[in-house]
Amino acid sequence: MAFLDIEHLEKSFGTNRVVKDFNLAVDKGEFISLLGPSGCGKTTVLRMVAGFETPSSGVIRIDGKDVVRLRPNQRNIGMVFQAYALFPNLTVAQNVAFGMKVAGVPSAQRAARVAEMLALIGLPDLGARYPFQLSGGQQQRVALARALAVRPQVLLLDEPLSALDAKIRVSLRTEIRQIQRELGITTIFVTHDQEEALSMSDRVVVMNGGVAEQVAEPFEIYNRPATRFVAGFVGQLSRIEARVVDPASGEVEIAGARHRLNRPLPAGSVALALRPEVLRLGADPSRELTLTGRVAEVDFLGSVIRLRVDVGHERLSADLFNRPDTPPPAVGSTVTLSAAAADLIVLSA
Ligand SMILES: Nc1ncnc2c1ncn2[C@@H]1O[C@H](COP(=O)(O)OP(=O)(O)O)[C@@H](O)[C@H]1O
Ligand SMILES: [Mg+2]
Secondary structure (H helix, E strand, C coil), X not given: CCCEEEEEEEEEECCEEEEEEEEEEECCCCEEEEECCCCCCHHHHHHHHHCCCCCCEEEEEECXXXXXXXXXXXXXXXXXXXXXXXCXXXXXHHHHHHHHHHCCCCHXXXXXXXXXXXXXXXXXXXCCCCHHHCCHHHHHHHHHHXXXXXXXXXXXXXXXXXXXXXXXXXXXXXXXXXXXXHHCCEEEEEECCHHHXXXXXXXXXXXXXXXXXXXXXXXXXXHCCCCHHHHHHCCCCXXXXXXXXXXXXCEEEECCEEEECCCCCCCEEEEEEECHHHCEECXXXXXXXXXXXXXXXXXXXXXXXXXXXXXXXXXXXEEEECECCECCCCCCCEEEEEECHHHCEEEEC
16 A cells, blocks of 8 residues: 555635545655646645645545544644745754654754754754855755654655755755655655656656646656646647548648658547657658758757747747757758657647
8 A cells, every 4th residue: 555645635715626636646755746837736735735724525644544634743744845934033953853842852862863964964064053044055955854853754845946046956956855765755745847846756746727637757757748738738849730641550741741650640630749859850761750841940058959940830849969060050941850750749639
């Protein structure tokens, strides 16, 4: 049985159903992200797990025990929020010790645990400082230490990195994941940042309008999105409309030209979705789809060059790796792009 089990979870505020039949089985030690746009119900799910919000219906079990009727302080959960929620009038050490003090842990034991936690987050010497004397990244590490100090069964993180600047955010990602692995603590991480979710998680739950649209490993989510929403929300995507001429051989018509994709397609019309990295410059006999278009934009990003190419009425994104000996095509020039049929994501109409 899963360590954290959520079944048929529902939440309505008045007539507004914000979480709809949400199901999730989390293994012990697993790192799960809830990913979705603002307002899709991520925080509400997390708050129900923590006990700050009562479900309208459904079951939440931790280690086999139904916790829905337990108060937050009876649930053995650690939580970190987006905004720095440290107590401003307490030192770092006092912040980290807070939960243990409430729980009546003797002071010598508390001090040892605080030292252990501060070492874990890489701030062994900052126990005497106050929160205002720390950077944003350091404050969030202390918030993490405070959440972990009481040895929770489950760690809940609600967009803990979104208030930080880009560089710190990326380095703290790795650090949080390392600490989580080291402790083997079952974790749910809420984010609206797809890169965060894809890079950190064992599995990602993509949410839309209170519904979990897909629960899968990052590779699966990105390469085999289950719904149009997931395809569009996670990663860059270009879409081309195609009329299926022969479903069996996958012959399609795109902008007046015929292509044989050699893979079965549904009859009628389909949208073919292309990630920017599956398109290559130039024709290639081993790649079934060849498109010709006009370069509308060239974004030189450094290691990657993102071309925007108009093919018929569609504008496609194509990512090329930078090559010092080969300048990118010029805006206005005509280019040929190719893609392997196996790399196309077929979205039925
Ligand atoms: N206490 C509340 N009362 C009424 N509506 C709420 C309350 N909390 C959240 N909501 C609504 O529930 C929806 C989901 O919110 P939330 O879970 O915070 O989304 P997310 O974290 O994905 O941005 C939103 O439409 C929000 O306005
Ligand atoms: Mg939220």
